[in-house]
């Protein structure tokens with residue numbers, strides 16, 4: 391039972407890694423394409439603002455960090471998509487109206503607010519590109535629905551790219567309508583599978599807030615943060631069935647200073663996954679489940695991966711997931727990197743299959759050689775105040791490589807009971823050094 395559960399977990403996670411890589415590759419293509427398509431603001435936009443008497447002459451200049459402080463100009467056209475002609479009837483195509491509102495806001499100055507009013511607005515790909523001369527707030531009072539027509543997307547659904555000082559807020563829903571297309575996901579059968587669109591992607595952006603909204607039934611990942619800085623995800627709800635394919639809640643890669651707080655995530659894959667090149671992540675007050683838990687990794691799959699450093703996960707509840715707190719790296723890693731300075735503090739587990747798991751020998755079928763020479767160093771990882779129940783007896787798994795043992799692993803006040811009957815929890819540990827305090831001896835393997 392145990393090994394079959396773990397195999398299932400491994401193969402799903404392998405597809406996720408492949409998915410991320412493919413998505414990243416696809417992203418490069420889309421960025422190149424986007425750059426070719428990007429047309430700078432027509433001088434008319436600024437002129438229109440000036441003509442309306444809003445601001446003193448505001449000639450078009452590329453966005454600067456100072457944009458946030460600039461006086462607001464009158465945009466060249468409406469920012470409310472209903473005023474632009476969108477119909478919230480759930481079936482009319484609203485794509486062009488959202489893109490027009492974006493263009494109007496992006497080419498203005500100061501803070502500009504785009505409004506999605508109550509209603510259900512169906513769209514295809516929404517490439518919300520910067521740089522913008524304004525700071526934009528996207529107010530979501532209504533719902534955005536991603537069409538089930540896959541031809542309407544190049545890669546992702548809503549893609550915010552090169553946009554600084556941007557916020558999405560409101561109580562509306564970003565509904566990926568995944569059930570219409572999940573059967574097209576072949577990632578459990580084909581390693582080089584076609585990736586379905588991620589719902590909300592934030593790329594190459596600084597100072598971004600996503601607050602209050604719900605992301606539902608994404609076709610692939612719900613929220614993907616890549617090459618971005620100073621991002622806050624607060625009071626967000628992410629919801630999709632536990633058996634929906636690759637519907638990770640939030641994935642973060644190559645990014646710095648990311649806060650995820652007071653957020654509830656039910657997903658078919660990792661609730662939160664943190665990829666290579668990510669530093670300063672603060673996760674607090676997250677409820678996760680169903681799903682595959684809060685993961686760092688997979689690390690070492692590709693060349694030139696950067697360290698993962700300074701991650702804290704505090705005050706979270708994880709319920710009914712396959713893993714709880716997981717760090718995984720490939721046994722035959724292609725890059726040399728470090729996973730270091732992580733603190734997990736104040737986590738309640740409720741019937742989680744593998745509550746604490748470091749797997750430095752991650753090697754799903756057919757994609758690595760299991761050579762046993764890990765190059766991903768796992769050091770200085772603290773698990774503190776981790777309580778609750780485990781769905782399998784194996785509550786603590788620290789499976790490290792003999793050529794590069796895990797160092798500085800600490801367990802303090804870890805109290806995990808078996809949720810089933812006729813057994814007790816235990817730890818399974820290899821090649822690990824560190825210390826523990828206030829942990830029952832069956833779990834205290836360091």
Ligand SMILES: *[C@@H]1O[C@H](CO)[C@@H](O)[C@H](O)[C@H]1NC(C)=O
Nearest residue numbers: 454455456554555596597620
């Ligand atoms: C991000 O916000 C900080 C603090 O408000 C500001 O100093 C900085 O210029 C902003 N960065 C960009 C790229 O706009």
Ligand SMILES: *[C@@H]1O[C@H](CO)[C@@H](O)[C@H](O)[C@H]1NC(C)=O
Nearest residue numbers: 597598619620621622647648
């Ligand atoms: C991290 O991001 C938050 C929110 O944008 C910001 O207030 C804070 O100043 C940033 N910290 C650093 C060290 O950049």
Ligand SMILES: *[C@@H]1O[C@H](CO)[C@@H](O)[C@H](O)[C@H]1NC(C)=O
Nearest residue numbers: 652653674675676677705706
């Ligand atoms: C713990 O998380 C809850 C949300 O789940 C939040 O309301 C509360 O403020 C958090 N407590 C601390 C001390 O951060």
Ligand SMILES: *[C@@H]1O[C@H](CO)[C@@H](O)[C@H](O)[C@H]1NC(C)=O
Nearest residue numbers: 710711741742743781809810
């Ligand atoms: C715990 O989870 C397992 C599946 O992982 C399930 O079979 C079992 O009923 C759950 N137990 C409780 C007490 O919820």
Ligand SMILES: *[C@@H]1O[C@H](CO)[C@@H](O)[C@H](O)[C@H]1NC(C)=O
Nearest residue numbers: 392782783784812813814816
């Ligand atoms: C308890 O669980 C361990 C680990 O899964 C297993 O090896 C052992 O046989 C179990 N003991 C009983 C009495 O079921």
